[in-house]
Amino acid sequence: MAASKRFKAGFSPTIDCAVLVVALEKGFATDESLSLELVRRPSTADLLADWETIDLQGLHLSATLPVASALGLPDLPANLVAPFVLATGGATFAVSQVLHDDLAEQGMKIPDPGTLARSLARVAASRQTAKLQPLVFAVEHRLAVSVFELRYLLDSAHMRIGHDVNLVVAAPVDMPKMLETGDIDGFYVAEPHGTSAVLQGTARIVTTKSHIWQNAPEKVLAVSRDWASTQPATLEALLRALYRSGEWCASHANIEELAGILAAPHYLDVDGDLILPALTGFISHSPARMLERPGFFSTSNKAANFPWQSQALWFYSQMLRWNDCPPEFAGDASAYEAACEAFRPDLFRNAMKPIFAPVPAANMKLEGTLQAPVHVGASRSGLVLGPDAFFDGRIFDPEKIAPGNEN
Template sequence: MSMRHQITAGFMPLFDSAVLVAASELGFAGSEGVDLTLHRETSWANIRDRIAIGHFDLAHMLGPMPLACNLGLTPLASETIVPFSLGLGGNCVTISNAVWTGMAAHGAEPDLDPARAGAALRAFIRDRAVAGREPLRFAVVHPHSGHNYELRYWLAACGIDPDRAIEIVIVPPPFMADALATGRIDGYCVGEPWNSAAVAAGTGHIVTVKAQIWRNSPEKVIGVRKAWADENPEALAALLRALHHSARWCQDPANHAELAAVMAQPGFLGLPPAVQMPILTGHLQLGGGAELDVDDFFLPFDKAANFPWKSHALWFYTQMVRWGHVAHTPDNLAIARNCYRPDLYRSALKPLGVALPGANAKVEGALKVATAVGATGAGLVLGPDGFFDGQIFDPDEIDAYIARQKSVRTEA
């Protein structure tokens, strides 16, 4: 009888933990000889610190967080690697009804268009400044998060300085909707279901989504303690295969009702399945009776959603540099480049004969439509992956990209 692998993992109550949860609850981990024990946490800081001190072998993590760990930006330094991505997209920007009313007066429409929403928000912010009112307060889940960087990217591209025109604070995901309802914040960027929860409560309005700011873009990952990965290569490979099977199951619409029921359990999200369906179907209630279907709102498997692209890590790194979180040096760039590990992903999944990208990185923002690309094992389709402002990120031209972003002027 082969030895079973004991793995302990942390997760946050967000729907994009579903691939990890399903692997544990629906037998995918067990089929690969993995006894997977999950621990729900209340903040991303707890996830980060419990990885660092060895409570967890791996965890559901924010895409930029392992980079922050490796770049020495965390209180407890712990070398962390990313051999698997948990999906693409899934976040929204939600604002209070009062802010939506102000934006609507400046041309905002319930269409999730980032450029239109950004222009309206910029005008509303100017009105408030002229009236001598305090800056709007937006919440994100962690300084080193895709939420923080995509919110900042969107605002800056629309002429709003996120460091001067608004205030950005940190609030754990499960508290976002309540903080909005009580007036402690005016808006937030978070993953589902905490946007739909505010809409369902009648206290918030979704104004744009990650899938519109940057199509098919990275979000959560599996962060693994490098020391554990080095000591347990077979256990890690078995888990990656289990996660692959789980992600494919999660993507299938035939399984969505069962998946929502699993995630509704008190130990995971503890919210009704109906509140979770928007992320699975892409059919969003925006607030005020408006609703919209969003293409590729959240992909747990399709379009190489689980591949740990080095270009994703490097884009996060450019945003860390842009917003003063880390200095741009050759050493720091090398650390960022080595954080995501497609080699481990390929090694684990190659025996399955599945589609594996032939490259470790790609130009981000270049694909305007879904495109067949070179892969081993099977066919693979990527994209579209455009940024809403038309920018392109070439991971081989990082210096130029950083310089170009620093030159972007924000006026509001």
């Protein structure tokens, strides 16, 4: 059957493009009479630069960027929305062997984020005393999820980016080489680049995204608000294809095939053995030691694909906290609403109705309250939510940052 709908999406080569790739390669898009075209670019910056020039309808982006777009922050396309979370987890924090040894001497207990942050603070203080340059870590975009999670982690030990450590923006594929040459001291980005650096003998993975904030969104599908409103049939077909693709990716029976698909030159362009750790949850801390982390990377189940507006608002709260947006936004109801509406659970629900997928009935939840899987109400059938704990035990209530809330 000829495809009656078309969609062209840009992606960059990290593990969380898997759902898009498999939707194409395993025919889930075709099943929805959708012609799906994927365009590979090395970095988020390249994707954003090509957003209009090569007529893309969708982007594989860090989950924070639609929120930043909705707030009108500079150097981003306007009015991006996220109707689908492509993956939760999947990122690793890798540091040089030298920094790893320094952190270990200062009490770091891998993979505990709390001891990592305190050890980083001690190392940073020692460098300042010795009049050495601050540590430098690489991220994929100045407003990527990784930046806000790093800030959150470092803040727990009273550290500040720009004072105690510096950040640089780089393409994920370039980060292992930058670490090897000493241009950076570490990087925080989605796999397989941390594993690649570890197995090359130049890095050690000291913690992971899922240790900092469990089951937190990493990448989303971003589309323009106007396109979503004018092309609902195409969008809904795409979201159903992605949902089924996510289920396929999450099946243990498909892990080796998935690694082989993603390893292809036109996707991640790496050896399949570098992809397997993220898919299995056995992460290489060093060439000789593995970290077992069930749920390290998820593409399905436990509402992994659902765009929780409470998570969009957590990102918004961090943008306010770190002055990424004007301080007057803190009391602006329109800014709060714009950040909230950057994630579109309504579009997700509409797409899932024909396939009876279990969907949360609420758009928001308290973030950080779940220490273990729990059954919740859903639109079709029983739904289990996975743990969503922050490493420091804090709880984020999205209503407390709403304008007019005096609590």
